[in-house]
Amino acid sequence: MMILRLIYIISLQKGKFLQKLYIIMKNYLFIISFILLFSCENKNSDLKVLQGNAIGTTYSIKYIDTENDGFNLEIDSIIKAVNNSASTYIPTSNISKINKGDTTIVVDAIFEEVFKKSEKIYKETDGDFDPTVGILVNAWGFGPEAKIEDLDSVKIKSLLKYVGFNKVSIENKKVKKEYPEIYFDFNAIAKGYLVDLVGRNFEASNIENYMVEIGGEIRARGVNQKGNAWTIAIENPNFDGSRTFATTIQLHNESIATSGNYRKYRTTADGKKYVHTINAKTGYANESNLLSASVISKSDCADVDGYATALMAMGFEKSKEFLENHTELKAFLIYADENGDMQTYKSANFNN
Template structure:
């Protein structure tokens, strides 16, 4: 059945917030807006696209998308003991294991981001996440003792990973966590599959990571809402338009706990072994690659309001910073973001 107008709002994941606002559909020339979604990676996914004559049936499109998501889960999930990466994580030091090409690709990206951030970003922080209560093997959210922290930090360090042919090897008992990359990779892979099927007007989302291409049924661009980083309600802070770009938001305000009047978030600096303590509440990145947007938004959040800003400027990354102050939030965006966002700032009510 074809409908004239519908509205869908997506809440993001991974500490950030994004939304799809005022998606228009209608009937004309045999085209229609199709949408489907479901659970994935402990959250959900959503696909919206313009179906035109001669394209595969929506059931076939959905089957292809879910095949990709199932493969990502089998290869990269740290919440199932039989995934490829968890089998590697269970290996002792000085061991290697054959890995699928996508896993090795994500390790290479993670190594690059670690080197560029001088080790603040690190794929091997899973033992720290578990220790502080944020990881898949965590028991409770608590500030660990100095002794426990020192012990676990010996199991962290991207320099202990190396790729040898088709194998991933470890020089210490490190564990890899793809939480900052896997969803972005899934979105890129889904987008490539949609394009291969002849679908060129779509918005693909998985656990809050988004990529859009083409136009909606009425010819207008896909518009995304960036939400204000608040715990109590969802408030649109900025509307942006996307075409052949991905967007990712990372924030410290969705996954955190408080102890003795101090706030501890799930964003970790591998240098300190502790959650970040700066004033950057969230950062949004626009990039042609959802994989890179996913990783870079996490990296910039870890680096903080000044180091992250400098990194974005050096690497020409479109970034939208929301900084926490005593009187509220301050927004800071760079020229690359303004050029790529395709929309004017949302006015405050």
């Protein structure tokens, strides 16, 4: 009887031991799982995301970094600097003062670089990109100044006298205008330029992997948090305000800008539509058969921003010809065919 009781006690103790061992192992496995989960989250936390508002639109910035505390203050400073230099919506900016005829303004590096890039694209596009179109942008009601009512061909012809980037220059850091009425509008390139300045700031901090998006204009370098090229989507030109996508592309150390007239336009009482892309040669804001132009290049985002605007002014057929002669640019175009049906076109070097 004593032997049987001893065996029973040992078995009972063994059972308690196994029960305790099970609880210990269960807790241990939970701790291991938590550590693994935390490690994964910690690894993914190298991806930083910044979002906010700038120059009348929104921005989304993603970058991979383990050393720096953050770039919010630096980005705010860059936005402020661009606004103070090139925003026509800020009365005290350099561009606003120059537009009002102040000839004493000594332009900063921002204004000068945007000016030189604009001059280059103006010449390459034979004037289809022209930031001196500002007086017409205002006249049609798309700028910061009052629009001209009952705008007709006679008034447009009189305003065209003050349009032409060949009528302006920079000498000794000061802008020279052939006519005081010439009105600069860098909105078609300044947004891309702001993207570039943010990207350059990351590169100066030795950050190799980032994507800066401001109002749809993008500069991407390196790879995303998964080690893949940054992937973005190109929207369909939906006039009803909905958002669908025509295609997706990967950016390999490239910039992309998209210009389109499907979101920013005015409709008159008689139903006539006027788009915000003003033809600097004719002075009119009529819609062309090109609905959307997305331009990709390894150059700066400011450059593709300007080229995308120029293509919209050219229309589809002329844009195709231009792209055939400028193979440093890739493009995805959405246009309306002779039946009014929406079609897409990819440049020969568009390999996404």
